[in-house]
Amino acid sequence: MIDYRPGCENCDKDLPVASTEAMICAFECTFCRDCVDDVLHNVCPNCTGGFENRPVLVKKFASTHPQKTTRIHDPVNPDEFAQVLQQYKDIPPENR
Numbered sequence: 001m002i003d004y005r006p007g008c009e010n011c012d013k014d015l016p017v018a019s020t021e022a023m024i025c026a027f028e029c030t031f032c033r034d035c036v037d038d039v040l041h042n043v044c045p046n047c048t049g050g051f052e053n054r055p056v057l058v059k060k061f062a063s064t065h066p067q068k069t070t071r072i073h074d075p076v077n078p079d080e081f082a083q084v085l086q087q088y089k090d091i092p093p094e095n096r
Contacts, residue, residue, distance in 0.1 A: 001065060002024070002028060002054065002055065002057075003028045003068060004017045004054075004057060004065075004067045004068060005028070005030040005067075005068050005070075005071070005072060006067050006068060006069065006070075006071055007030070007071045007072075007073065008030065008031050008032040008035055009029060009030055009031055009072045009073060009074055010031055010032075010035040010039060010040070010074075010075050010076050011032060011034070011035055011075070012071065012073045013032045013034075013035075015030060015032060015054075016067065017056065017057035017062055017067045018056050018057065018059070018062075019054075019056070020053070020056065021033045021034075022053070022054035023036045023051040023052065023053060023054060024051060024052060024054045025044040025046070025047055025049040025050065025051055025052075026047065026049050027044075027046065027047050027049070029044050029045075029046045029047065030054065030072070031044075031051065035076075036051045039076060040076065040081075040085075041085060041089045042089070042093065043084060043085055043088045043089055045076050045081050045084065048084060048088050048096055049093055049096065050092070050093025050094075050096075
């Protein structure tokens with residue numbers, strides 16, 4: 001079962017279980033599509049992996065598999081992330 005985190009780890013935008021804006025890496029780090037595209041450039045700041053769309057949890061399971069309530073809000077430090085981004089942004093995730 002995917003860990004449906006409630007918000008973007010970078011900008012803290014709400015990402016409910018039905019959001020089509022939620023993106024996750026292999027470790028389920030969760031970011032909004034805008035941050036993945038415009039800030040992270042498809043490089044997870046935690047594991048350097050790429051991102052995929054987080055599956056939408058259909059309504060009939062929302063009550064039995066509720067969204068997590070603990071938010072992870074750890075905005076990316078642009079200066080620190082620049083070196084990571086420089087190293088990985090031009091390498092496809094499957095080759096990192």
